[in-house]
Amino acid sequence: MGYDVARFQGDVDEDLICPICSGVLEEPVQAPHCEHAxxxxxxxxxxxxxxxxxxxxxxxxxxxxxxxxxIMRNMLSKLQITCDNAVFGCTAVxxxxxxxxxxxxxxxxxxxPVTCEQGCGHSIVVTSxxxxxxxxDELPNHxxxxxxxxxxxxxxxRIAELEKTSAEHKHQLAEQKRDIQLLKAYMRAIRSVxxxxxxxxxxxxxxxxxxxxxxxxxxxVTRWGGxxxxxxxxxxAVIKRSLVESGCPTSIINELIENAHERNWPQGLATLETRxxxxxxxxxxxxxxIPGKQAVVVMACENQHMGEEMVLEPGLVMIxxxxxxxx
Numbered sequence: 435m436g437y438d439v440a441r442f443q444g445d446v447d448e449d450l451i452c453p454i455c456s457g458v459l460e461e462p463v464q465a466p467h468c469e470h471a472x473x474x475x476x477x478x479x480x481x482x483x484x485x486x487x488x489x490x491x492x493x494x495x496x497x498x499x500x501x502x503x504x505i506m507r508n509m510l511s512k513l514q515i516t517c518d519n520a521v522f523g524c525t526a527v528x529x530x531x532x533x534x535x536x537x538x539x540x541x542x543x544x545x546x547p548v549t550c551e552q553g554c555g556h557s558i559v560v561t562s563x564x565x566x567x568x569x570x571d572e573l574p575n576h577x578x579x580x581x582x583x584x585x586x587x588x589x590x591x592r593i594a595e596l597e598k599t600s601a602e603h604k605h606q607l608a609e610q611k612r613d614i615q616l617l618k619a620y621m622r623a624i625r626s627v628x629x630x631x632x633x634x635x636x637x638x639x640x641x642x643x644x645x646x647x648x649x650x651x652x653x654x655v656t657r658w659g660g661x662x663x664x665x666x667x668x669x670x671a672v673i674k675r676s677l678v679e680s681g682c683p684t685s686i687i688n689e690l691i692e693n694a695h696e697r698n699w700p701q702g703l704a705t706l707e708t709r710x711x712x713x714x715x716x717x718x719x720x721x722x723x724i725p726g727k728q729a730v731v732v733m734a735c736e737n738q739h740m741g742e743e744m745v746l747e748p749g750l751v752m753i754x755x756x757x758x759x760x761x
Contacts, residue, residue: 436460436473443514443527450510452476453489458530459510463499468492471502497761501656519543642683643748644735649681650722653730657757658716660728661709663696665753670694673729673751680725686748690731694751702743703750715744721752723760729753 436457439446452459454476461474470489472480478496480488487494501507511531517524517540518533524542537543662669674691682690692698696705702712720737721730733749 441516462502464502465494652761653721653723660755660757662753690751728758
């Protein structure tokens with residue numbers, strides 16, 4: 435939802451107001467054709483009910499949304515807004531693009547990091563990763579020993595659950611590998627007696643690739659300028675490990691990693707000049723997120739519409755410094 439207009443100093447341009455929540459745009463996105471802008475959270479919630487623009491009712495979906503123009507982002511960033519902690523005594527007025535930085539350091543923030551003085555010496559701050567930490571306003575009720583015991587118990591329970599899940603996955607993987615080996619042996623046997631089945635193994639391999647690709651989350655690249663065209667060996671190793679963990683067929687992993695470097699890219703992506711010239715076509719790529727990474731895989735089987743100059747067999751890996759999000 436957008437920022438409360440009453441928190442801003444001076445007038446706010448009506449183009450910076452979300453038509454859904456009537457607040458100042460927060461994480462703004464734009465419909466491509468009518469160019470109406472909305473808070474990302476607002477329009478996402480709206481699309482859960484109907485696939486139309488809230489303003490003119492033209493057909494639009496989440497996949498169609500694009501970042502707002504830079505001029506609009508600049509206008510938003512320059513707005514002056516009061517601190518979220520005004521109710522706790524903060525009188526600061528900051529630029530909107532500096533708000534998060536201010537909140538992290540605001541001395542009136544009830545969730546500001548403080549140090550426990552009761553003996554454990556842990557920093558106390560809100561976080562979803564460490565249960566040893568808590569907000570400043572919970573400090574009076576903090577008990578070090580009780581809290582640490584609770585954390586240890588939670589971690590032991592979590593470890594036991596993960597060990598159980600890991601054992602189950604290993605068992606399933608072993609069964610799948612055994613089934614694959616049996617199937618390949620069976621194929622070799624029937625191919626030797628039936629010439630019409632010579633391409634059966636290739637067909638099954640292709641189906642394995644399709645099954646893996648379909649298991650990945652669709653992705654959208656919001657910052658094509660962040661593309662890393664010459665990833666180093668360490669970065670390539672990280673991406674390769676993620677591909678393996680995602681279930682990528684072993685027969686294509688090395689090819690995909692080799693195709694992550696611009697020296698192997700197709701003609702339409704081979705140089706910085708051609709990439710800039712063809713940038714308008716990028717949104718037509720069907721891209722899948724490499725789990726947990728700022729990288730996507732663009733498979734040839736899903737991108738025949740792009741033409742030979744823009745895709746490779748079996749596919750391309752594109753790595754970014756930032757700007758990859760799941761759809």
